[in-house]
Amino acid sequence: MLTNYVYKLRPNQTQCLKMANWIDMLRSHFNWCLNDRITQYNQQFIQGDYCDLKTRCEACPLTSSVSKSGATGNPWKDSKLDKEGKVRNPRRSAGDIQITALPELKVARPWYSGVDSTVLQQNVKRLDTAYKNFFEGRGFPKFKNRSNFTSFTCVMGIKLQGNKIYLPKLGWMRFYNSRSIPDGFTVKACTVRKRQNGWYVSIRIEDKSVPEYSVQPVGEHPKVIGCDLGITKLVHFSDGYQVKNPKFSTNKKAKRTLKIRQRRVSRKVKGSKNRKKAAVRVGRFHQKVSDKRQAYQWKVANKIVSRNVDVIALEDLNVSGMMRRCQVKTDWKTGRFLKNGQSRKKGLNRSISDAGWGELISKVEYLAVKQSKAVIKVNPKHSSQECRNCGHIEKSNRNGEKFICVECGYHEHADIGAAKTIRDRALEIVRGDSAKLGASRLNAQKISVRSTSKRTEFGNPRNRDIKKAIS
């Protein structure tokens, strides 16, 4: 089993400075590598096949670093032939090439030799992961700045002893040993992260003899609970139970504190030490809010999972789609911008991000697997507008928390009704599966595959009415 434990570090002043310095260097290296890959990719359109000056090798679109398996420079890993006369390890990836170029980097910029070599390698691998995500359709890698590049990973030479950890080139460092690592687990890697109130280390530990949590198959008549996520109340269950939403960053008190602290920053002289101190206080407040939210979400997730059920049905939400900005409207005559309702949407977007549905869902999924319960994500389209009595779908069915069908007059609490609809849709998925396959016992994995195909059937959730989905 592979898992991560997080501890707070207690570095001394030299180590603090060193780590901050490393992060600065690694960030610029990351950005350099990204820029390198972009320019290499663009070159092929200008020249077609060309000779790479750095490596003195021919490169062409096929060997370009941004094609999925290709590379620039010397495209071959080693030209030795194996017994059958084929080239061993034929292609090198862009990541491989950038890793082999690291010694050259250290010669050109000697200060980089202060950073541990595995840390530099992992830095390149981080870019590889970013590209992998891009090829899977999740956006092009971004250049990093101080605020979104705060960690580094090392994989070799880590030692643990009581409440001390040894990191290569940083030395022994104490940490708050808040939970002990179970026997038999070995340290695989560790990631050091800078947060507002100090440094944290996430230790990746593995024990191959302990099996991973596996998803148990669902029986023929499973007990299903439906959950409807919202803003006024965080969760509504299909059995009528509700979980309140404390709105950690959008309640009145938090908004006021944040406003005051931000104002204190803006009234201090730019570039001054006092301004920096005030900015740290803003950052600490943000961290406090996020810590509170995390803790609360674990509580709620536990509450959801500890229900006496076999299957938990959740909404398949597209949160970033809901938080998209309103489309720009321009006057076709003058080209001036018209009102598009974005200022109204802004408040809603803040509430959505404050609720943190995506985080909550992933926590529920994690805990559910631990207790061998299945999680099914269903399409939430029209879940709170559909009449549960006659099936009539209309926007005017719903008025705030009340649901009154305009066709048949059926009435109930709108969100609890939505949760019931979600439960029924999940049941349909379970039953539809068992009917189609003719099997009494099903693998939960199969169910999750089917539920994703269901999603496309219902239509693209991005186009759905946002207001309905948050209710």
Ligand SMILES: [Zn+2]
């Ligand atoms: Zn009705």
